[in-house]
Amino acid sequence: MSGLVETYIVVSLLLAVFGAVTAMGSCLVFGVGMERLRAGFEVIKNQTGFFSDAIHKLEEKMVEVDKQVELTGSVVKTLENKVDVVDKQTSFFSDSIYRLEQKVEKIQEAPKVSEAPVVVRESRIQADRADALVSHAESLLTEVNQLAMKMKDANSNGLEVGARLSPSLSESLMLRKAADTTDEIRYH
DSSP states (O other): OHHHHHHHHHHHHHHHHHHHHHHHHHHHHHHHHHHHHHHHHHHHHHHHHHHHHHHHHHHHHHHHHHHHHHHHHHHHHHHHHHHHHHHHHHHHHHHHHHHHHHHHHHHHTSOOTTTOHHHHHHHHHHHHHHHHHHHHHHHHHHHHHHHHHHHHHHHHHTOOSTTTOOSOHHHHHHHHHHHOOOSSOOOO
16 A cells, blocks of 8 residues: 555645646746736727827817818808998999989080080089099999909908908098099098
């Protein structure tokens, strides 16, 4: 039996050594695996931080774009309002020019100088005034056209309109009215 006991002891020692080696190997493998796992989590954490920052920056840019879209919408609305005013003023001036042309035609049909010298002299004065008024209306229409072109350029460039435009039409009319010496020409 002593041989048998010794065999059991040798086998037990072998199994114990084998178990210790296996446990050490497992610990090493699990330790290396845990380090790799920890390093992997660190990489994931860094990538998550990177993508989080990128998403945050994208959200900030979207807020800026929304503000610019809002600003552009208000500028476009302002331009539409100004174009509407220009259209109304153009209509007013074209109607005034038409009436002036009618008056000029009537004045040209006036009696000859030999028939009525006083009427002819009055007609000439009225004709001169009508010509001056037509010339003035044409220059105002030219200004309106230039203003509309500037507004169109400002709209296509997306710039703020107020900084690029010349004095408004109403200011121009007031300046011209002050410079005008006749009382018959009135602007509304």
